[in-house]
Amino acid sequence: MNAPVFAPWTDQSAEPMIRFRNVTKKFGDFTAISxxxxxxxxxxxxxxxxxxxxxKTTMMRMLAGFEEPTSGDIIVSGDNIGHLPPNQRPVNxxxxxxxxxxxxxxxxxxxxxxxxxxxxKDQISARVDEMLKLTRLEKFARRKPHQISxxxxxxxxxxxxxxxxxxxxxxxxxxxALDKKLREATQFELMDxxxxxxxxxxxxxxxxxxxxxxxxxxxxxxxxxxxxxxTPDRLYExxxxxYVADFVGDVNIIEAKASPLDGDRYxxxxxxxxxxxxxxxxxxxxxxxxxxMAIRPEKIAISADxxxxxxxxxxxxxxxxxxxxxxxTYHVRLxxxxxxxxxxxxxxxxxxxxxxxxxPVWLSWTATAGVVLAD
Amino acid sequence: xxxxxxxxxxxxxxxxxxxxxxxxxxxxxxFNGGRLVTVWSGFSTKWYGELFQNxxxxxxxxxTLKVAVISSTIAAVLxxxxxxxxxxxxxxxxxxxxxxxxxxxLVMPEVITGLSLLLLFIGIGLDRGVLTIVLAHTTFxxxxxxxxVSSRLVTFDRSLEEAALDLGATPFETFRLVTLPIIAPxxxxxxxxxxxxxxxxxxxxxxxxxxxxxxxxxxxxxxxRLGVSPEINALSTIMIGIVAVGVITASLVSKQQLIRAKxxxxxxxxxx
Amino acid sequence: MLRRWFLIxxxxxxxxxxxxxxxxxxxxxxxxxxxxxxPPYLPVFSWGDSIIDFIRELDFENFIFLTEDDLxxxxxxxxLQIALIATILTLLVGYPVAYAMARAPEHWRPTLxxxxxxxxxxSFLIRVYSWMGILxxxxxxxxxxxxxxxxxxxxxxxxxxxxxxxxxVYTYLPFMILPIYATLDRLDGSLIEAAExxxxxxxxxxxxxxxxxSRPGIIAGCFLVFIPTIGxxxxxxxxxGSDTLMIGKVLWEEFFSNRDWPVASAVAVVLLLILIIPxxxxxxxxxxxxxxxx
Numbered sequence: 001m002n003a004p005v006f007a008p009w010t011d012q013s014a015e016p017m018i019r020f021r022n023v024t025k026k027f028g029d030f031t032a033i034s035x036x037x038x039x040x041x042x043x044x045x046x047x048x049x050x051x052x053x054x055x056k057t058t059m060m061r062m063l064a065g066f067e068e069p070t071s072g073d074i075i076v077s078g079d080n081i082g083h084l085p086p087n088q089r090p091v092n093x094x095x096x097x098x099x100x101x102x103x104x105x106x107x108x109x110x111x112x113x114x115x116x117x118x119x120x121k122d123q124i125s126a127r128v129d130e131m132l133k134l135t136r137l138e139k140f141a142r143r144k145p146h147q148i149s150x151x152x153x154x155x156x157x158x159x160x161x162x163x164x165x166x167x168x169x170x171x172x173x174x175x176x177a178l179d180k181k182l183r184e185a186t187q188f189e190l191m192d193x194x195x196x197x198x199x200x201x202x203x204x205x206x207x208x209x210x211x212x213x214x215x216x217x218x219x220x221x222x223x224x225x226x227x228x229x230x231t232p233d234r235l236y237e238x239x240x241x242x243y244v245a246d247f248v249g250d251v252n253i254i255e256a257k258a259s260p261l262d263g264d265r266y267x268x269x270x271x272x273x274x275x276x277x278x279x280x281x282x283x284x285x286x287x288x289x290x291x292x293m294a295i296r297p298e299k300i301a302i303s304a305d306x307x308x309x310x311x312x313x314x315x316x317x318x319x320x321x322x323x324x325x326x327x328x329t330y331h332v333r334l335x336x337x338x339x340x341x342x343x344x345x346x347x348x349x350x351x352x353x354x355x356x357x358x359x360p361v362w363l364s365w366t367a368t369a370g371v372v373l374a375d
Numbered sequence: 376x377x378x379x380x381x382x383x384x385x386x387x388x389x390x391x392x393x394x395x396x397x398x399x400x401x402x403x404x405x406f407n408g409g410r411l412v413t414v415w416s417g418f419s420t421k422w423y424g425e426l427f428q429n430x431x432x433x434x435x436x437x438x439t440l441k442v443a444v445i446s447s448t449i450a451a452v453l454x455x456x457x458x459x460x461x462x463x464x465x466x467x468x469x470x471x472x473x474x475x476x477x478x479x480x481l482v483m484p485e486v487i488t489g490l491s492l493l494l495l496f497i498g499i500g501l502d503r504g505v506l507t508i509v510l511a512h513t514t515f516x517x518x519x520x521x522x523x524v525s526s527r528l529v530t531f532d533r534s535l536e537e538a539a540l541d542l543g544a545t546p547f548e549t550f551r552l553v554t555l556p557i558i559a560p561x562x563x564x565x566x567x568x569x570x571x572x573x574x575x576x577x578x579x580x581x582x583x584x585x586x587x588x589x590x591x592x593x594x595x596x597x598x599x600r601l602g603v604s605p606e607i608n609a610l611s612t613i614m615i616g617i618v619a620v621g622v623i624t625a626s627l628v629s630k631q632q633l634i635r636a637k638x639x640x641x642x643x644x645x646x647x
Numbered sequence: 648m649l650r651r652w653f654l655i656x657x658x659x660x661x662x663x664x665x666x667x668x669x670x671x672x673x674x675x676x677x678x679x680x681x682x683x684x685x686p687p688y689l690p691v692f693s694w695g696d697s698i699i700d701f702i703r704e705l706d707f708e709n710f711i712f713l714t715e716d717d718l719x720x721x722x723x724x725x726x727l728q729i730a731l732i733a734t735i736l737t738l739l740v741g742y743p744v745a746y747a748m749a750r751a752p753e754h755w756r757p758t759l760x761x762x763x764x765x766x767x768x769x770s771f772l773i774r775v776y777s778w779m780g781i782l783x784x785x786x787x788x789x790x791x792x793x794x795x796x797x798x799x800x801x802x803x804x805x806x807x808x809x810x811x812x813x814x815x816v817y818t819y820l821p822f823m824i825l826p827i828y829a830t831l832d833r834l835d836g837s838l839i840e841a842a843e844x845x846x847x848x849x850x851x852x853x854x855x856x857x858x859x860x861s862r863p864g865i866i867a868g869c870f871l872v873f874i875p876t877i878g879x880x881x882x883x884x885x886x887x888g889s890d891t892l893m894i895g896k897v898l899w900e901e902f903f904s905n906r907d908w909p910v911a912s913a914v915a916v917v918l919l920l921i922l923i924i925p926x927x928x929x930x931x932x933x934x935x936x937x938x939x940x941x
Contacts, residue, residue: 066537086540099538103556112552113542147639164542383747387759390744394766394820397777400787404780413785457658467655476662482926484878486895487915490902491669494912498672514665517658547650575770578880578899592772599885603780611773618768626761 006216007231008041017042017200018063018168023072025058025224032058034224035072045194045201047215049208051247055224056204060170063202064093077167087116092166096173098157100145106156107132107141113164131159134193151182158190162197171203175210187213208248212236220244236296242373245294252300252340254293258285258372266372268293273336278311281372295370297343302330302355303362310364316340318359330355332363398615405608413603422609432594432610439574439591442505446512447569453513454520454569455562461521462528480518488515489582496583503585511583512573519572520565527561571618677912678705688909709913718897719914723921725892729808730876733815737872738865740816741823745864746857748824749831756832763828767821774818775885782810782886806888814882819875823868830864831857863936870929878918894918 008014016039025033033055040046048056061067062074065086074082081089092113100109110131114124132138135155140148145156154174161169174190175183191214194201205211211218212232219229220243228240239245242253256268256277266285267276270293279293306313319339320331323346330342342363355361379387405423409416426432461474480488492511493503501507535557539549555562577592584590591610598607679688713719748759766774781787782805789801804810834857842852880895887893894914902911 064537064541066540086537087543087545091541093538093541095534095538097532097534099532099534101535101538101553101557112539112544116543116548144639146636147643149643152643160538160542379747379751382743383750386743386747387751390740390747390820390824391762393740393817394762397781397817398766398769398774400781401773401777413780413783413787413790453658453661456654457662460655460658464651464655469659472667473655473659473662476666478930480666482874482922482929484875484895484918484922486878486880486898487670487673487919490898490911490915491673492665494672494676494908495665495669510665514661517661521658571768575772577772582902592770595772595776596881596885599776599779603776603783607776608780611770611776614770614773618770619765622761622765622768626757630757 006043008044009039009217014041016040017044017077018202019073019075020059021073021075023062023069023074025055025062025067026070032224033062033069036224036226038219038226038229040200040202042200043198045191045203045214045216047211047218048202048204048221049206049211049218049247050221051206054221056206056221057172059221060093060172060202060204063168064091064170065089090167091170092161092164092168093170093172094157094161094174096176098145098153098177100153100156100160102145105142105144106137106148109145109156110160110163112160117164127163131163134162134196135159150177151186154178154186158193162193162199165197166199168200168202171201173205174203175205176207183210184213190214212248220247237371239294239371239373242292242294245292245371245373250297250341250343252295252297254295254338256291256293258289258291259287260285265367266291268372271334271336271338274314274334277370278367279370279372280368281374283372283374285372285374289374292373293370294373295365297329297341298327298345299369300340300342300363300365302332302342302344303364304354304359306362307364311367312370313362313364314340315360315362318355318357318361321355321357330361332361401608402612402615405605405612407605407608410605422605423613426606426609429606431589432591432606435589435591435594438505438588442508442512442580442590443570443573446509446573447516447566449509449513450516450520450569451562451566454517454565455524455558457517457521458523458525458528462525462531477518477521480515481522483515485576485578489579492579493582503583504588507583507585508580508588508590511579512569512576515579516569516572519568520562523565523568524558524561527558531557673912673915675705676909677709677916678707679909680706680708709909710917712910713913713917718892719894719917722892722894722897723917726877726894727921729811729815729893730873730879733812733819733876734869734873736812737816737819737823738869741820741868742827742865744820745824745827745831748828749834760828763821763824771818772881775814775881778810778814778817778886779805782813805886806891808887808891810886811883811891811893814886815872815876815879818882819872822871826867826871827861827864830861834860863932863939866932867929867936870925870932874922874925874929877922 008016018038018040020036020038023033023036024031036059048059050056058067062069062082063076065081065084065088069082072082073080076090081091101112104112107128110128111124114127119127128141129138132141135158137152137155137159140152140156145153148156154177158174171190175186178186187210190201203211203214212235215232217229217231218235220227220235222243228235228244230238230240235244235248239248245251246253254268254270254277256270258266258268259276261267261278264280264282266279266281268279268291269276277293281291285291301307301310306315314334316332316334318330319333322329322331325346327343327345330344332340332342334340340363404413404415406418406420407415408419408421457473457477461477464470489511492507492514496503496507496510531554535553536549539553540546544552575592576590577596580590581593581596584593595607595610598604676688744763748756748763751759779786783789784801784803784805786805788804789798792798793801804813838856838860839852842856843849847855878895879893880899883891883893883896884899887896898911898914898918901907901914
């Protein structure tokens with residue numbers, strides 16, 4: 001890996017392309033976005049992730065110009081665009097419904113924005129052809145939107161929004177209408193196109209897998225606030241809150257009271273009937289502070305006998321086995337009554353699976369496998 | 376599931392017989408040779424000949440057509456504006472009054488609409504003639520147009536307009552290039568509705584027309600008040616014929632479009 | 648901003664000038680006195696007079712007159728009665744047709760729809776007129792009945808209330824069929840299968856599932872027939888007799904034959920007051936429907 005890592009957000013001197021400065025948006029009494037600050041850098045593939053109603057769509061619509069912030073500034077490349085009408089912004093959007101004009105052909109749809117700029121005819125047609133080529137739609141140029149398939153419509157919408165070479169492309173749940181296989185293929189296609197064109201992409205999605213796949217950074221939102229803004233791997237491995245740990249990926253959350261050991265190690269007392277768990281965290285916790293241990297199922301090992309060197313080991317009975325093909329999820333009921341999920345890669349054929357229902361098993365993980373989160 | 380029970384077959388047969396037999400009799404007896412309209416005395420087209428000799432009828436037909444074309448065209452424009460205001464206008468002072476004035480003429484008895492307009496025209500000293508009928512017809516027809524167009528606008532995907540703005544179109548360009556072409560079918564059907572209502576109207580036209588501007592329904596009404604007349608049968612047949620051709624053509628065209636849309640969809644699925 | 652203002656103002660001003668103002672004039676004239684003059688009522692407003700003197704001359708005399716002369720309240724009552732009976736008759740004829748249409752094979756339905764809509768586009772006047780030749784004493788219906796031998800001498804049907812009922816049912820039938828068909832067409836067929844699966848007979852499934860679910864269509868259809876029928880003029884005038892009392896006809900005659908504008912205006916005002924109730928009920932039904940669809 002010799003290529004320089006793309007991470008402008010770690011570079012103190014880098015100038016962000018988009019800055020949200022203390023942005024608040026209210027709809028009547030309802031506060032959709034509350035006092036939010038966010039920087040997005042050039043050439044980023046930035047994802048806004050959250051459940052419906054968290055404010056991610058409002059953020060995007062403010063960038064596009066369909067909503068005005070109630071207070072605060074939105075700065076794009078040094079210009080405050082908070083109150084500019086949508087048709088005067090260097091920003092284009094790909095709509096969730098694609099919003100293809102049904103009365104215009106694929107070619108005319110892509111040319112629509114270019115024609116508004118009163119470009120010369122040959123320039124328009126060259127640009128449209130370029131876009132058709134980029135999205136592999138040359139064959140369908142003369143068709144109307146209802147004469148092509150869903151996946152092709154999605155590509156027309158992308159081509160149309162990219163045709164004006166915007167500084168910033170907004171994608172509102174762009175893959176929501178596609179089936180799973182096509183969606184996965186298109187995710188990689190999107191990343192490819194983003195890299196080729198060098199455009200900054202901001203994508204809104206509620207699908208955490210999609211955000212993890214495509215984005216350079218993800219902002220997890222909840223109730224109009226940013227909960228965590230980080231790279232996908234850091235979000236997954238180092239969630240800063242119970243909310244993020246729970247929202248991104250599968251997780252076991254164990255409620256406990258902390259007591260400090262040496263360094264950043266803590267003993268976590270979580271059940272009268274079980275030994276304390278050992279975990280590490282850089283946040284200082286006081287003695288007896290309540291906290292959570294978040295541990296991903298695939299980081300838990302499962303064995304018939306108690307492993308000798310494990311920092312944490314608990315015993316229970318297999319209650320359910322979810323067979324997913326490449327892996328299996330074991331739901332293990334502990335003696336204390338709580339349920340822990342453990343995931344094991346199926347490296348062997350199923351006939352030789354080690355554990356069955358009602359088998360007594362040991363679950364174990366290292367002190368650093370989980371994350372300890374303050375309340 | 377798709378086999379009709381005898382009861383349903385009987386209902387359909389009787390229902391449509393009831394709807395169509397009176398008109399059928401009218402059409403058949405318009406080709407009757409005798410003056411007695413209920414006694415068949417041989418095939419003849421002489422009443423059509425007499426109808427086309429009758430200048431009063433031809434004049435009235437001309438006035439009616441003129442009124443219908445002008446009033447339905449103005450009504451289409453005003454009705455579309457009104458629909459746009461109702462669906463997209465947001466809040467403005469007197470919005471409730473406005474929507475009330477759009478819906479009220481639809482349920483207002485024609486005698487009241489006619490009477491009130493006549494009293495207005497007399498009040499402001501406007502001589503009754505083609506102009507007053509046009510004003511009257513435009514007023515109630517624009518309400519029908521706005522209902523037809525606003526029901527289309529309600530289901531209109533707003534992201535289409537947002538997409539046009541996003542791609543740099545001004546609000547006016549957005550309306551001209553995106554909204555209008557998409558709602559055009561609704562505007563056209565609104566126009567057709569307005570046109571037919573104007574052609575049909577007897578009551579309001581009676582109140583608002585002057586001696587020099589008799590419309591066809593007024594002419595027909597004064598002729599049939601005295602009883603059935605073979606000339607009117609001929610005229611009715613022509614009018615029924617025009618409507619039938621129009622409606623059948625329209626439904627064939629829309630069926631064709633449906634078939635084509637379905638074929639396109641299948642083709643699209645294949646090219647995936 | 649200017650454009651938005653223009654967009655609102657043009658249709659708004661048009662409707663104010665040609666709908667609201669005329670109606671206010673009717674209201675004002677209903678409070679005036681008849682006079683042998685041009686225009687035939689008093690007082691006539693002119694800008695020079697004081698408004699207070701003008702208003703002092705207005706009174707409710709015409710409305711009192713309406714209650715004193717039993718022609719008017721009988722006409723209102725009989726209009727309501729005719730409209731109500733005709734609506735029920737139209738429902739009885741229209742429901743089976745709408746039901747059969749909704750049950751017909753799918754590829755028939757567009758054609759059946761077209762057949763219902765076609766009369767709607769045909770001249771109302773001509774459709775009413777077509778019954779004159781059928782219902783008259785020497786008309787086709789009497790000829791047919793005599794030929795079958797049901798009657799021995801021709802019946803007087805034209806120029807009676809019966810003819811008015813037939814005319815109303817005939818002309819307003821599409822207004823009844825279409826909304827009922829629309830609700831029945833949307834009805835999920837599996838609901839009836841579920842009812843039968845749970846032990847309903849064909850008839851009780853209709854009674855317990857189909858009929859209640861088609862109620863919004865029935866209500867809409869009934870109002871669409873009832874409301875315009877009350878003020879109907881053409882049908883009673885062509886098919887009814889001299890004793891057929893309908894308020895639309897009374898208003899017409901008051902205006903054109905008696906030239907009593909103030910009374911005609913008072914008749915119109917009262918008619919509107921009567922209509923407000925069914926119109927509000929109808930609006931509420933439509934609104935509920937629209938909310939349920941959302």
